[in-house]
Amino acid sequence: MNPVERRPDVELCPGGPMLLRGDHVVLDDEGNRHPTKRPVSAVCRCGKSASKPWCDGTHKVLPPKLRP
Amino acid sequence: MAGRAPGYRTPVTDLPKPRGPLSDAVLAALRDLPAASVPRIEVAPESADDAALTLWTLHELSYGGFEDVDDGAESEPELVRVRRQLERRLEDELLARWPGVPEADLAADFFDWVAGHDGPSLARYVQADATREQVLDLMRVRSIYHLKEADPTTWVIPRLPVAAKAALVELQFDEYGVGDPARVHSQLFARGMEASGLRPEYGAYVDEAPLEVLEQNNALSMFGLQRRLRGAAVGHLAAFEATSSMPSRRMAQGLERLGFPEELVGYYLEHIEADAVHEQIALRDICVTLVREEPLLERDVWFGAWACLDLEDRTARRLLETWGAAA
Numbered sequence: 418m419n420p421v422e423r424r425p426d427v428e429l430c431p432g433g434p435m436l437l438r439g440d441h442v443v444l445d446d447e448g449n450r451h452p453t454k455r456p457v458s459a460v461c462r463c464g465k466s467a468s469k470p471w472c473d474g475t476h477k478v479l480p481p482k483l484r485p
Numbered sequence: 486m487a488g489r490a491p492g493y494r495t496p497v498t499d500l501p502k503p504r505g506p507l508s509d510a511v512l513a514a515l516r517d518l519p520a521a522s523v524p525r526i527e528v529a530p531e532s533a534d535d536a537a538l539t540l541w542t543l544h545e546l547s548y549g550g551f552e553d554v555d556d557g558a559e560s561e562p563e564l565v566r567v568r569r570q571l572e573r574r575l576e577d578e579l580l581a582r583w584p585g586v587p588e589a590d591l592a593a594d595f596f597d598w599v600a601g602h603d604g605p606s607l608a609r610y611v612q613a614d615a616t617r618e619q620v621l622d623l624m625r626v627r628s629i630y631h632l633k634e635a636d637p638t639t640w641v642i643p644r645l646p647v648a649a650k651a652a653l654v655e656l657q658f659d660e661y662g663v664g665d666p667a668r669v670h671s672q673l674f675a676r677g678m679e680a681s682g683l684r685p686e687y688g689a690y691v692d693e694a695p696l697e698v699l700e701q702n703n704a705l706s707m708f709g710l711q712r713r714l715r716g717a718a719v720g721h722l723a724a725f726e727a728t729s730s731m732p733s734r735r736m737a738q739g740l741e742r743l744g745f746p747e748e749l750v751g752y753y754l755e756h757i758e759a760d761a762v763h764e765q766i767a768l769r770d771i772c773v774t775l776v777r778e779e780p781l782l783e784r785d786v787w788f789g790a791w792a793c794l795d796l797e798d799r800t801a802r803r804l805l806e807t808w809g810a811a812a
Binding site for chain 2: 424434436459468
């Protein structure tokens with residue numbers, strides 16, 4: 418049986434967002450504060466989300482080269 | 486009923502209208518329990534509609550049940566036998582249409598595989614073209630699933646190895662409003678229905694659901710209820726979540742365009758961000774983790790994912806056809 422590893426608190430999804438577990442305040446690049454609203458949040462890494470700083474899945478329609 | 490929260494557990498889940506001799510026989514047997522025992526039911530389904538409605542009804546005995554049906558009906562051997570026959574028929578039909586496991590890496594290629602699936606989109610139609618009446622039609626048939634959203638997948642939890650199990654609970658916890666009943670996703674939809682002048686009770690509109698919608702629900706229940714199909718259940722989940730964020734934004738825009746109340750718009754807004762999280766957890770922490778532990782299940786994960794996309798295509802095509810809109 419494989420040993421069970423502790424779940425990561427921060428998870429970088431290849432080509433997609435950063436998952437962030439727990440309560441945090443995210444400061445965006447314009448200085449606005451965004452408290453997390455759910456147990457796991459997806460933070461946009463492609464820069465194209467319409468819900469920034471949160472991911473809205475937009476990275477999936479970008480050409481692979483433009484994905485994080 | 487005054488003072489009662491809307492939604493799945495409110496007490497109107499009337500039995501549906503029969504769609505042929507098999508559903509007629511099964512509905513009669515359900516009504517007669519427990520006074521009369523269930524007779525041998527040898528009737529063959531007359532049509533796909535008859536089969537699908539019967540299976541939906543039998544599955545429902547394992548969810549909220551029906552107002553006037555004995556709770557023991559769920560485990561009546563003859564009804565279980567009919568359910569198994571109908572499930573086998575549905576699974577065989579799905580397998581016959583399935584092109585098979587794609588040449589793709591589950592972890593690396595799944596989202597592109599989903600994106601490459603080119604089906605008609607109800608969300609695009611709602612965003613730009615649908616009328617108010619068409620959206621009400623859509624909400625009525627979507628309610629068959631949305632008012633018990635996440636429930637079919639909850640059955641899978643005890644059947645997964647520990648890491649995938651913990652991840653599925655993390656996802657479901659969010660679906661179930663992080664423990665707050667007012668934020669449970671099915672309740673958000675129930676409030677949206679009620680605010681839009683629709684009935685929020687589970688099953689209120691099942692008589693209007695076309696075959697394709699019943700089959701969507703039946704496949705999901707079948708994947709959830711059978712341990713054997715746990716791979717298909719989580720594959721279905723991953724595909725469902727991966728086709729939700731952006732379509733939810735289009736739905737919200739369409740509902741705003743048509744002046745629908747904020748409660749219904751809010752249901753879709755919630756899913757933009759929630760499902761951008763869920764699609765990652767569903768693929769990476771549930772499906773990939775499961776397949777690492779149980780490699781033989783990879784085939785079923787792909788099958789379930791394909792079934793989700795295929796069944797949604799069929800529903801979209803059917804509704805767009807009914808509305809006279811090009812698919």
